Amino acid sequence: MEFSQPDDNNNISLTRFESMLKTNNVLFFDSNEFENIIHHYLENGKIALAKKAIKLGLEQHPSSVNLKLFLTEIYIIENKFKQADELLDELHIVEPTNDEIYIQKASVFSKQDLHEKAIDVLKSALSLNQDEESLSDLYALIGMEYLFLDQFDDAREYFTKCLMIDMEDYSALYNVIYCYDFLDQNEEAIDFLNKYLDRNPYCEVAWHQLGRQYFTLKAYDKALSAFEFAIISDDSFVGAYLEKGKVLEKKKLYAEAIENYKITLALDEPTSFALLRIGHCYEKIGNNDLAVQYFYKTVHEDPLLDKGWIAITKFYNKQRNYQKALFYINKAINIDGENVIYWKLYAQINHRLNFLEEAERGYKKTLDLGNYELQTWLSRADILIALGEYEASALNLIQAAEFYPETAEIEFRLAGLHYMLHETRKGQYHLKNALLLDSEFDFILEELFPSVLQKPSVQEFISNNRK
Structure with a gap:
């Protein structure tokens, strides 16, 4: 209508x-x-x-x-x-012959996830006498229904038909490239875009998309050229400057990358992405003062961007300024208490500061939020051992063994814990398993349970069961 x-x-x-x-x-x-x-x-x-x-x-x-x-x-x-x-x-x-009736009928089917029926209705509408604009709308709707069905080849075909009617239908162009991307057909996307650019050589969107394809294939020089052509076609195209900056970073041309990111700040409202990348570039070239200034600007621009808080925290970690690192990760947690990366950093920093109770709390929260990396389990177990919480440490390791069965690092710790709890038979069971799995990890007993290792019965057991 x-x-x-x-x-x-x-x-x-x-x-x-x-x-x-x-x-x-x-x-x-x-x-x-x-x-x-x-x-x-x-x-x-x-x-x-x-x-x-x-x-x-x-x-x-x-x-x-x-x-x-x-x-x-x-x-x-x-x-x-x-x-x-x-x-x-x-x-x-x-x-x-009213095509809007067909479109609404298709919408009824689509809303009920009956996408194949929606496609049939829309294809019926194609048989009506249509002007090019109406045909293009129908092609786009059919393409979207195929996307819902994950039939990317068919979707691409119909979005391409839209481009045959209107070369500057950039929504259709983006959808064609999306289909190629989903199918990991980067070379095919490049061929398509080059043919498109033969017909529309000053299309900044196509040059931008071509650069992205080359970037994915790590053909950085070709990607750089494509983004430069996008900028020639439209020198106010913020996306092209951002992507060019990313390529220059990959080529370790950090000063040039900074220059391109700064252009985006002048052309449009500052973006947290550009501010963050500028900060990382300054860090790479050793200008720590400017690096941290841009990290501050990043979190000021977007307090919800976890990468900004992580960048500040890791920056101070590298400087071994753990108190400041802890200050900023606490601020981040106050904003988003369910971010697993925040809690992992919180635990690691407290661990370095020897704040064991807080470190243990951080590792536990990390596990509760679904980070089941082996090192997280082991770090929490070791802190509980240091705190004398042997039963809690053993329970933590038993849970870890469900995710990492037959792991020598877990078995040696369980062996030491059961000996400390005077559960000799369980200790021998886990120690035998540990020695069979990988005896080179026996240093764990020396580091965490020296009193256990000094026992003659334990030394004899190790000698008899070592491979």
Whole structure:
């Protein structure tokens, strides 16, 4: 449906309509006015007002197909698929060549995950006499339905048809490349983009996408050239400068990367991504003062960006300024207490500061949030041993063994713990397993359980069971 009335007329209609709602005085609007009013409310998410406008519109224009199509749209939004389907069937009898009826019918199927039926309906609409714009819309809708079905070859075919109608349909271009990306067909994407650029050589979007494909293949020189052509085509294209900066980083040309990232700050609102990358580049060239300044700017720009807080924390970690590292990771945790990377860093920093209770708490939270790396289990176990919490450490290691069975590092620790708990038979069982798995880890006993290793019975057991 087209909405071509001048904005001033639309505003007058809206004002009259809303005035009518307040006064309860019924005013007359022609069907086009109602269509524009309803379209405005739907575009702005004002569903209740859209429904009122449809109701009043149909009272004044009961035979209007377009107003009834808006009603089906409301039905679809409210998941009233049966009512929508029945009304669409009625409208199809009245206007069998109205492509909007087919589109809405397809939407009913799509909303119910019946994507193949939606495709069949949309393909039926293609047989109608269509102008190029309508055909392009239908091709795009069919392409999206194929995407829902993960049928990327078919989706790409229909998005390509959109480009054959309009070379500057960048939404279709992005979707074509998305299909290639999902199928890991980078070489094929490059061939497609080069052919596209032969026909549309100043398309900055295509050059940008070509650069991304070369970047994925680690062909950095070709990627750099593509991004430079994108910038030549549009010297205000922020995305091209960002991608060029990433390539320059890969080529270890950090000063040039900084220059490109800074251009994006001048062209548009600062982005946390650009600020963060500038910080990392300064760190690479040894300018720590500017590096940390940009890390601060990153978290100021976007306090929810975990990479910013992680960058600051790791920066101070490298400087061995653990107190400052702990200060910033605590700030990060206060913002997002469910971020597993934050808790892992929190645990490691407290461990380095020998704040064992806090370190143990951090490792436990890390495990609770689903980080099941072996080192996390072992670090927590070792801290519990240092705290004299032998039973808790043993329980932690038994849980770890479910994820890492037959692991010598776990078995040696369990052996030492059971000896410390005076459970000799269990200690011997785990010690035998440990020696069979990898006797080179026997230093664990010396480091964590020296009193156990000094026992003659343990030394004899090790001697008898060593490979």
